[in-house]
Amino acid sequence: MKTVLLAAALVLPLHALPSDEDLLKLAKEKTGMECLTPVPVDMAAKVALLCGEPGLRSPKEGPHEGARLLIHASADAVLRVFDPWGKFPEGSVILKEKLARGSDSTQLFTGMLKREKGYFPEGGDWEYFTVDAKATQITGRGRLMQCASCHEDYPESDFVTKAYAAPVQLSGGRIILHSSRAQVRGEKLKYERAEAKNTLGFWVNPQDWASWHFQVVKPGTYSIHIWQGCGKDSGGSEVEIKCAGQSAKFTVEDTGHFQNFKERVVGKLSFDKPGPQALEVRALYKPGAAVMDLRQVILVPEQ
Numbered sequence: 001m002k003t004v005l006l007a008a009a010l011v012l013p014l015h016a017l018p019s020d021e022d023l024l025k026l027a028k029e030k031t032g033m034e035c036l037t038p039v040p041v042d043m044a045a046k047v048a049l050l051c052g053e054p055g056l057r058s059p060k061e062g063p064h065e066g067a068r069l070l071i072h073a074s075a076d077a078v079l080r081v082f083d084p085w086g087k088f089p090e091g092s093v094i095l096k097e098k099l100a101r102g103s104d105s106t107q108l109f110t111g112m113l114k115r116e117k118g119y120f121p122e123g124g125d126w127e128y129f130t131v132d133a134k135a136t137q138i139t140g141r142g143r144l145m146q147c148a149s150c151h152e153d154y155p156e157s158d159f160v161t162k163a164y165a166a167p168v169q170l171s172g173g174r175i176i177l178h179s180s181r182a183q184v185r186g187e188k189l190k191y192e193r194a195e196a197k198n199t200l201g202f203w204v205n206p207q208d209w210a211s212w213h214f215q216v217v218k219p220g221t222y223s224i225h226i227w228q229g230c231g232k233d234s235g236g237s238e239v240e241i242k243c244a245g246q247s248a249k250f251t252v253e254d255t256g257h258f259q260n261f262k263e264r265v266v267g268k269l270s271f272d273k274p275g276p277q278a279l280e281v282r283a284l285y286k287p288g289a290a291v292m293d294l295r296q297v298i299l300v301p302e303q
Helices: 021-027 045-050 077-082
Strands: 007-009 033-035 041-043 066-076 091-101 104-113 126-132 139-142 177-180 182-183 191-192 199-201 209-216 220-230 238-245 244-249 257-271 277-283 293-300
Touching: 021 091, 021 104, 021 126, 021 139, 066 077, 077 177, 177 209, 191 244, 199 257, 238 257, 257 293, 277 293
Parallel strands: 007 066
Antiparallel strands: 007 091, 033 066, 041 066, 066 091, 091 104, 104 126, 126 139, 177 293, 182 209, 191 199, 199 293, 209 277, 220 257, 220 293, 238 244, 238 277
């Protein structure tokens, strides 16, 4: 089953195994969680058919039917969702809300609970659970093979597909722009996919640049957070971030290694209305071997 499943850390001590009542409350109230899908996303017909209570498939869903889903996550697990190599800590929960096509009515919830090391090694130590539409009953829980078989092809991403983790504004306001989703222009700059790198890198040509396209849902002022790395003696590049007719400039810091990433706040942006936007990152001056490595840009709403 090639659905996206995104993670939410349960608001419980990590040593406490959540009860059925805990999971039902999480599905019903979503306290402390963020929605990662501003609008429901489509599920493939085959995926929608397979995604259900253990041992049951809806007779109303045929090969040409489909469904939609909303994905919810706690803020402390969100960055692991948008990172292709992100691994989820014990206690994380993945929650998916399945909706009928053409309707906003919930059909069911499915979830994954990250258990202690050794619980289910061949499945990434995830426990699966299903919840009825009104979040009043756990309809399945445990090492559910109907669920696990859908994720066995994704061990490198901790058995989570992350297919829909595109540039997006979360319900809490943050806008996540990971390097893996950047559009790159130029000769050398590229997304380096290896787990040890996982960054925009090989930025040896200062004329190369990168951009992201996204939708602003909540207008306001945002601080610009970047995760940059830079090799020894290669710092000092001047970089400009452009978006919505505004500009923020900063000087790259030497962090000792190009994959030694440091979070920095480098400026602010304001959006006066909802709508599509494009953010560009361009080098203005490069004194060293490369401009920098850039893992991600996150726009954080100011209170």
